[in-house]
Amino acid sequence: MGALIFTNQTYSNTLPLILEAGLPISPALSPGPSANWSYWQYSPGVEGAQNVTETPLPNVVELIGIAAEVADYTLLWNTQFAPKYAGSRYLNGVPDNLAIPMSVWLTANGFKLIPFFVEQGLVYEGYDDFTKTPALFALQFLTPEILTYYIGITPGYFVDFHKLWVWFSETHVKGPIYSSTNVTQIDRSGEYPVVTYNTTGNEGHTQTCSRLVLAFPPTLRALTAAGLDFTPQERNVFPSVGPTDPDYGPLALLRYFNDSPISTAYSFGPSPYNETSSDTNEQVMELLVQTANSLGVGIADNEVDNITTPISVTEGDVKLFTRQDHFPHPLTDALKAGFYESYDALQGQKNTYWTSGLNRFENVESAIRSAKDLVDNVIC
Numbered sequence: 001m002g003a004l005i006f007t008n009q010t011y012s013n014t015l016p017l018i019l020e021a022g023l024p025i026s027p028a029l030s031p032g033p034s035a036n037w038s039y040w041q042y043s044p045g046v047e048g049a050q051n052v053t054e055t056p057l058p059n060v061v062e063l064i065g066i067a068a069e070v071a072d073y074t075l076l077w078n079t080q081f082a083p084k085y086a087g088s089r090y091l092n093g094v095p096d097n098l099a100i101p102m103s104v105w106l107t108a109n110g111f112k113l114i115p116f117f118v119e120q121g122l123v124y125e126g127y128d129d130f131t132k133t134p135a136l137f138a139l140q141f142l143t144p145e146i147l148t149y150y151i152g153i154t155p156g157y158f159v160d161f162h163k164l165w166v167w168f169s170e171t172h173v174k175g176p177i178y179s180s181t182n183v184t185q186i187d188r189s190g191e192y193p194v195v196t197y198n199t200t201g202n203e204g205h206t207q208t209c210s211r212l213v214l215a216f217p218p219t220l221r222a223l224t225a226a227g228l229d230f231t232p233q234e235r236n237v238f239p240s241v242g243p244t245d246p247d248y249g250p251l252a253l254l255r256y257f258n259d260s261p262i263s264t265a266y267s268f269g270p271s272p273y274n275e276t277s278s279d280t281n282e283q284v285m286e287l288l289v290q291t292a293n294s295l296g297v298g299i300a301d302n303e304v305d306n307i308t309t310p311i312s313v314t315e316g317d318v319k320l321f322t323r324q325d326h327f328p329h330p331l332t333d334a335l336k337a338g339f340y341e342s343y344d345a346l347q348g349q350k351n352t353y354w355t356s357g358l359n360r361f362e363n364v365e366s367a368i369r370s371a372k373d374l375v376d377n378v379i380c
Contacts, residue, residue, distance in 0.1 A: 088373035185227035
């Protein structure tokens with residue numbers, strides 16, 4: 001959400017920019033039951049077979065129960081979560097009951113029907129398995145408006161966010177923007193930070209900064225690649241930031257509309273930011289193709305959508321294959337150990353400031369709020 005879809009109330013800082021830019025907006029059909037999407041759950045069967053079963057739509061009794069749970073969720077979100085934790089930073093720290101996995105939080109609060117939609121919402125946008133994603137981040141993402149979008153009640157919209165930021169840079173940014181640039185060193189040994197970077201053609205440059213703002217998810221690997229001269233405090237904080245290691249299989253295989261000839265799969269293999277467990281591209285590609293073919297056999301065996309012949313997939317069918325650090329965040333143990341108190345304490349040290357989705361949550365709305373907060377309340 002926010003690199004793909006937005007809603008009116010939740011994206012209150014993003015929507016004015018979209019309207020000012022005059023970009024075309026189109027409806028984004030909810031992946032919930034009202035849109036008649038087909039969800040197929042698959043799991044390994046005996047002797048290498050695949051079990052493929054369609055998730056049934058809720059019946060009338062279940063719909064009534066879902067409506068009641070949505071009302072309870074909305075009350076909890078508005079009265080217990082939003083007042084302290086929906087701001088730009090976690091100024092009050094993070095309590096243990098928000099550091100636990102979202103699935104545990106839902107059970108603890110008596111929810112039995114909406115967990116399906118919570119899980120689908122997190123999976124659809126790549127925000128991990130709700131048995132691992134801390135409740136803090138799931139609740140930050142799943143406002144009542146967003147939750148009801150996934151159920152199929154509230155409308156959502158598509159916009160080209162790349163065009164939005166091209167427009168923003170052309171109309172609101174006064175200084176130069178260097179694209180196709182690789183930062184190779186950040187030296188903060190002197191009074192002011194000095195950044196060394198290479199532009200197209202590998203030409204080297206340096207820039208002295210009165211203040212340095214690092215506006216990307218601060219994973220240890222990304223900071224190391226930028227040549228940051230870590231302080232002891234930074235070396236203590238940032239190893240806790242990273243994507244969740246998937247369990248060696250696809251988290252989702254999606255078509256974004258039913259007639260699409262393109263499927264998107266993600267979360268194959270361990271995180272590339274864990275050097276000790278990261279597989280090669282060749283190994284991950286092999287796993288992707290094997291899993292797709294096993295699923296094809298399962299689809300045919302179960303006659304999904306009347307398909308009776310297995311669909312064969314080769315490496316040539318994979319048109320785009322990349323590794324991304326999607327949704328880096330601190331996990332439960334780090335949150336309970338006071339991660340955000342330590343993170344916030346880094347602001348301003350060595351004239352360096354930190355702002356990204358990590359300050360709140362990894363989406364466009366959070367990035368805008370965090371950047372505004374940094375300028376208005378942190379950099380003085």
